[in-house]
Amino acid sequence: MAQSFRPRDTAELVEVVKWAAAEQQPLEVIGNGSKRALGRPMQVANTLALDHLTGVVDYEPAELVLTARAGTPLAEIQALLQDNGQELAFEPMDYGPVLGEELGRATFGGTLSANVSGPRRIKAGAARDHVLGLEAVSGRGELFRAGGRVVKNVTGYDLARAFCASWGTLAVASTITVKVAPKATTEKTVCLFGLQGVEATGAMSAALGSSAEVSGAAHVPEKLAALQSGNWGGGRSATLLRLEGIEESIDYRVGILRRVLELAGTVEIMDAAASFSVWQSIRNLTVFPHNLGALWRVSVAPTAADDVIASLPEGCLVMQDWGGGLLWIADPDDQRDGTSLRAAIASAGGGHATLVKAPENVRNTIDVFHPQEPGLSLLTKRLKSQFDPHGILNPGRMYKGV
Amino acid sequence: MSGIAMPKPSQELLRNKAQIVKDLQRIISGEGVICEEIELRPYETDALTAYRQIPLAVVLPETVEQVSQILKYCYANEVKVVPRGAGTSLSGGALPLADSVLMSMMKFNQILDIDLPNRAVVVQPGVTNLGITHAVQHEGFYYAPDPSSQIACSIGGNIAENSGGVHSLKYGLTTNNVLGLEMVLMSGEVIRLGGKHLDAEGYDFLALLAGSEGLLGVVTEVTVRVLQKPETARAALIGFPSSEQAGQCVADIIGAGIIPGGMELMDKLAIDAAEDFVHAGYPLDVEALMIVELDGPEAEVDRLLQEVSSLATQNNSTYLRVSETEDERNTFWAGRKAAFPAVGRISPDYLCMDGTIPRKALPQVLKRMQVLGEKHGLRCANVFHAGDGNLHPLILYDANNPGELEAAEAFGADILRLCVEVGGVLTGEHGVGIEKRDLMPEMFSETDLKQQQRVKCAFDEKHLLNPGKVFPVLHRCAELGRMHVHKGQLPFPNIPRF
Incomplete structure (x- = not known):
């Protein structure tokens, strides 16, 4: 019983x-x-x-x-x-x-x-x-x-x-x-708009490799950015770098990022309230639309991300967190078994993919956690x-x- | 040598030494196998020098394949294996057994991959802790965990002991800075965990390996996270008339939301010994001396130093000096970093203990340690990673006086029991090894220890890898696997259902 x-x-x-x-x-x-x-x-x-x-x-x-x-x-x-x-x-x-x-x-x-x-x-x-x-x-x-x-x-x-x-x-x-x-007492986010692929992961790597103590580094591509309300750079892709701490320290570190990212594009700054709300939507994946199909969670070395993204079928929406290394992949086809995704991860240097959301019949038959x-x-x-x-x-x- | 019983050597293995050596030489040719007593001597102990034992043989493999072959051979022939890095363990983790093969990993000394865009470095386990920093510092990077022995200790050994250091409060221990590794199990099987990506998939075997004291596998490759150096670091030297006031100041700093890069305390005996040794300019008219280091952007460091200074004043500090130059900051640390050898100068021998306590218990523990010292008739100098509650009492004794080593060990055991009693643990960073092995029941129940040993069984069911360490009683895996159940027991009738 x-x-x-x-x-x-x-x-x-x-x-x-x-x-x-x-x-x-x-x-x-x-x-x-x-x-x-x-x-x-x-x-x-x-x-x-x-x-x-x-x-x-x-x-x-x-x-x-x-x-x-x-x-x-x-x-x-x-x-x-x-x-x-x-x-x-x-x-x-x-x-x-x-x-x-x-x-x-x-x-x-x-x-x-x-x-x-x-x-x-x-x-x-x-x-x-x-x-x-x-x-x-x-x-x-x-x-x-x-x-x-x-x-x-x-x-x-x-x-x-x-x-x-x-x-x-x-x-x-x-x-x-x-x-x-x-x-932390407060936060700000340094934004770069319009970066694509390796430009974005390169900018995030440079920021994380600086002494600016970045506490969040994410990239929201054009297609996803266009779906967001509020000031997200007018539908351009957004590369977001969060700084937290005391005010004078943040302002100083904004300066560090400005120098590090000089060649990457024009830098804009989000104030504490905007920064908080943007990172909430990244953190809880509310940047994605409700009807997102299947959702995969992939962890790779940040510089391997672009190869993995390039291998994805048409129609997938990808948000990158963790300096580019964490990929949230929404796939409109919710029946895919992940074989080609996992092969792409292996050939890009390794990592893992977990199927976060899919119909029960799919989760029943495929490897939900990385084999x-x-x-x-x-x-x-x-x-x-x-x-x-x-x-x-x-x-x-x-x-x-x- | 006092009374820690090690597993009895197998007479049969001792008799078969010549054959075993021959078989090992078939796997590693040339100088990779050591079997003459005079050449084995350097391997008889680690940094816990009160214990010595010559192994059956020493092997120095150079390839993963050799490591795997040796372990496979020893597994098949039931030969015990003791892995060893640089041999700087303070708890006897690399102490050989008479019938064991000691496997030194120090020929695995290559840096394999420096990948700064991913902030990852791949190294072999024999690379020193500081060697990693040296490989990346030209780009401003460093490897954060910094045990005092960092110039000598190997990264493989750091994984075995989950080493920390003075900066671990802010930057974590080894377990928080390792992304991946390759290891060979006792059966000879090679397993890879994680990589340059974050969070290895599946069970967190990296967590089990960090601090496993060489009992689970032999690490053959390590991927670590490296960080960009903070832009500035400044330290303050603060003296207090009592350790209570110093302890309160530590609590107030943390309570104010400040996480210093490092926060150390020394007591009078340690201050005097260090000052006498390195002339760091420490004040000699204080009972407790604190070194607080703030790191990060200059603006932040300056502001936080002001806050720390005012908290110190509120706690009646009688001495305050803030480093104005990098040289001055290094001088502040020089005394602290030399504290162990400094104490070695004022006493023929000393035992270094390593308990961790909740920060708030510091004044109480220091007071009771004084009482314990009187009871055992021995002096004790204290250095303390105050930020994370890690206490290093140095018990002074003279091994030439009959009974003093035993008294020192008994004093040490009493201190560790005290640490557990106030809510702390037996060892913060030096490991259990053989030194604290028999104290494990002070902290863990029989059930707790058996569950830990079952983990060992998943990796090494014959108990051949580094046996005699960590666990006071060795249970056979078959015995641990047995379950005593009473069929038909019904769950609490009162448990809410839904």
Whole structure:
């Protein structure tokens, strides 16, 4: 019989997983379910939802550390940090809008288990770079702890960081500790309009290779820019470089970028309000139209991006973040299996492609997550079985048999 | 030598030494295999010199293929392998076993690719930490993690230990600056992770490798992120009449939203030793000395230095000097960077500890360490990465006095227990190795440690790679895999369903 569980504390969580392990009953593990449409579809009768396992357990602004239960709404944590002039520096994006959900439904645990980061990833690191400690239940039904509450810690294997990007397939987190950062007082964005292809990636590389401390570097091509309301340079492509910090520092760094980008074109400056709103739409992918077809997420070295983009079929819309290396590709044909895209990535020097959005029949038959080399694939399976020997936690969500 | 038990050597392997050496020479010809005692001697210890053991043989492979062949051979013949980089580990991570093959990676010393548009550098694991910076500094770039041993330590070793440094508060540890690597598993299989792109696909094996102390795989290639050097860096030297006030000032600086490039504290004994050694111009009439370095654009650095100065004044600082030149800034650091050897001059021997604590616990921990010192009858100098709570107590002792090494080790263990008690951890950056191995249960439960060892089983199910390190009790993988379950247990009847 199908069961759905909503544990309210760690003891109840352990009990559920223990039962599932003993009965070899697979569980679909979710927070609030906001990313349910991402990944390989699972044939799992039982659901384990963590949305009642909530609350900030410990937060000391002067220590720059926060511990919260996995099901805590991310928005609640962000609001608490905001009240204290702090933030999660990895600036997690929100998959909600592209997956047909509302904004702001993600949980703390779900965000970390999918290693969800945003534009500032290029400067501040990914979600996984901010995780310090973990309390979780393995697929064996055992509660274990890893890491701690301090930044510098090499005591034992870094299981807390390894939990990130495991999509709930290794262990179910009950509480997670992250480091937090002071929030910048203000921001501005340096814009170049009308750049194409290598001009744009070259400009972003030059900016990121300068001492201007760029905290966001994205390129929105003409076709996408034309769809945006507000001042986006009159339908020309936009190459956007964000600077954050104290006012006098930003103004000084604008000067650095002006010098570095002298040959790239005319520079325009967006003030704090415009900059904030532009980066929100990049971060949460609202630059894309609603009916975008399939959405692929590709990570490559920035200089490899142009070759990958050139290989795409007609009609694809691509936004580049992370200095050009993160490609969000909207493909009007939502039945494509990604073979040619992945071949282009390999021949451009390597990277990976994840199918973020596609109909269930497609996600059922193709590799949603980038296929692994045989050796790595076997290592992945061995690691999975060391955490979850009966394969009861989100079985098959990432890879077949994992 | 005190009481850390290592796995018992296999008499059979020791007897078969000649054959094993011959087999290894078939894989690496010439001088790549060392087996004479006099030549093995340099490999008997790392920077934790209280422990020494000559290995069965040393191999110095030059190619990935050789690494793979040697590991495959050792796997088939159940020969233990101890990987070694530059041998600067402070926790005994590269201590050989009598029946082991020690694999030195120092012939892997090439920089393979400098790719500045992608801010990535690909190197072999034997390249030194500072060697990476030297390769890119002509374009203003550098590799951020800067352990004190950076002139000698290898990047492969940095991955094994997840090394940090004085700038890790702002720029992160090794794990935050590595994009990809190639490693060889104990079975001889070559695995590649990540690359020049961000966030490797699938499980975060890079996270597991960083800080794995050579127990999971032998790293043969590393891709790191390099950064453009901050435009300016200035440091302030601030003296306080008590460590409580210094500790409060650290909290206030962070609380004000300032993340300095580096923030260090030294106590009286460390200040005096350092000043006596390098004449950095440190004040001698203060109980605690802070070095705060701000880096970035000049306008920002100037403004933040003003804020730091006023926070220092609010915390009753009695000494304040801000560096006006690059030379002066380097002098400020010279004393701190020489603190270990400086302490070495005032004591025949010292033990360097490496706990991390929540910043706010500093005054309490310093006070209790004094009490512990009296209990063990030993002195202790303190240097402290204050920004990230990483404490380096240097316990002074004389190994020639019977019982003093044991007393120093007991004192050290007490300090680490104290760190865990106040919410910290056993080791911030030096690793567990053999040194803190038997203290692991202070921080982790049996269940925690078993889950960590299961990770080891996914990589090396025969426990042949660097055994005897990190884990106090070695469980066979088959035993770890067993599950004790009671069928038919029903979940809590009260758990809400939907």
